[in-house]
Amino acid sequence: MPELPEVETIVRQLRRRIKGKTIASMRVHWRRSIEGRPGEFRRRMLGMTVATVCRRGKYIGIAGADGTFFTIHLRMTGKLVGEPVAADRGHLRVSFAFNDGTMLHFVDARKFGRLRLWPCRGAACPGLGPEPLRDAVVLSALRGLRTRRPIKSVLLDQTILAGIGNIYADEALFATGIHPLTPAMALNAGQQQRLAEAVPRILKAAIGRRGTTLRNYRSIDDRSGENQEHLFVYGRAGAPCLECGTPIEKLRIAGRSSHVCPQCQKMPLAGGRRAHTPCASGLRPR
Ligand SMILES: [Zn+2]
Incomplete structure (x- = not known):
């Protein structure tokens, strides 16, 4: 499953690829990839101009200029591609077409990934802890x-x-x-x-x-x-x-x-003593 650095990488690439573009059409190939009602999702998506792409935890967030906000969670096998390769074709779940003729496909072999619409950006992803970057x-x-x-x-x-x-x-x-x-x-x-x-x-x-x-x-x-x-x-x-x-x-x-590493990482002994002092350097940069 992609973690924070992988999702951040995807978000940066996605931002360059779709920011400022308007969603001209959308096709849902597998309705359960959308949390909530696919009909409402489609209605809110069509005509949406992408104002920004952001990340929160492992969620990708896409914000429209009109305040529409939805998230994509890739889970185990979800991925976003511009051009599906042959192996992706049987796993297309949602496809977006933009006004400039480019496409974005959500491909997900195991179907655990989810797209979800939120009332607003501030209300998205409740219960998530803070970002561990500081x-x-x-x-x-x-x-x-x-x-x-x-x-x-x-x-x-x-x-x-x-x-x-x-x-x-x-x-x-x-x-x-x-x-x-x-x-x-x-x-x-x-x-x-x-x-x-x-x-x-x-x-x-x-x-x-x-x-x-x-x-x-x-x-x-x-x-x-x-x-x-x-x-x-x-x-x-x-x-x-x-x-x-x-x-x-x-x-x-x-x-x-x-x-x-059973040598570098030892369980502490009861009473507060440690079974082993870890490598003094902690981590040696390579
Ligand atoms: Zn070691």
């Missing part, structure tokens, strides 16, 4: 945690911080030497501080590399991101840790896979 914002969220849930689950909780998924949660925890099963409320002040610095740094670096290109994510321009060349643990199960050489392990936490 240290102070992340620190404030971490300091407020009073839960014994594993820190990995907390980082994936979109109501606490919006936009982090499996890739960047695993990378941030490795960078800070924190084991993903550590209860959130057991993080000490130093760990909170390091995590609050690592999350925005890792997300921004990934945005700069146009995201991580894995199986399911493709940018609109069909240009690959490059962040997959810079992952320390995600997708590296069995490969040697880039810090210490220990094989990276894959754990299941709350139904999701977690990638961990």
